[in-house]
Amino acid sequence: MSVTFILNGLPATIAPEATLATVLRDDLGRTGTKIGCEIGRCGACMVLLDGQAVNSCLLMGWQLQGRAVTTIEALETLPVGSLLARAMAEENAFQCGYCAPGVMMTLAGLFSARPDVDDAGLREALEGNICRCTGYHSILRGAARARDLIKETS
Known part of the structure; x- marks a missing residue:
């Protein structure tokens, strides 16, 4: 079955x-x-x-x-996908990239539901994503940039 x-x-x-x-x-x-x-x-x-x-x-x-x-x-087929990918690349959000797919999918789901999420909401959404390279600052910068790009284009 x-x-x-x-x-x-x-x-x-x-x-x-x-x-x-x-x-x-x-x-x-x-x-x-x-x-x-x-x-x-x-x-x-x-x-x-x-x-x-x-x-x-x-x-x-x-x-x-x-x-x-x-x-x-x-990811690119989602309404927020290309802007999210662009923002994360512009902010050099990832080092080794192992966490990148999980972080990107978490953010894609978040931005699709709540494009106006604040910084505290970004941190809360990403609590379940571990980055072993300790790249959290750059990931959060990329997430905030993506949010701003999404808001600009809406």
Whole structure:
């Protein structure tokens, strides 16, 4: 038995007992989704589930029936995607880049729901994303720049 869901706009299947993070990377070739802690604490595996940022390592296949999953590979298809990517690049937000997909998906979900989020809201949203390079200041600068660009274009 398999479960059908929408992955980046296209139908995909997953076994009910499989985790989304593993299937994305191993079976569906979406290696932009990183696996870090596998217990939902690092944020490296963040994807959007029906537009909301979630840890894909905690999502089981049975939870996905008919739902929409967006990975970092489809960031540019989101209304805020290109502005977010531009802002993070302009602020040199990432060093090694391992946390980048999770941070970007967290922010994409946040800006889609709350484009006018304040600085405290940015920090709160990113609490579940660990950067092992200690790049938090540059990540927050990039997030604030993205917010400002999104507001300018709205």
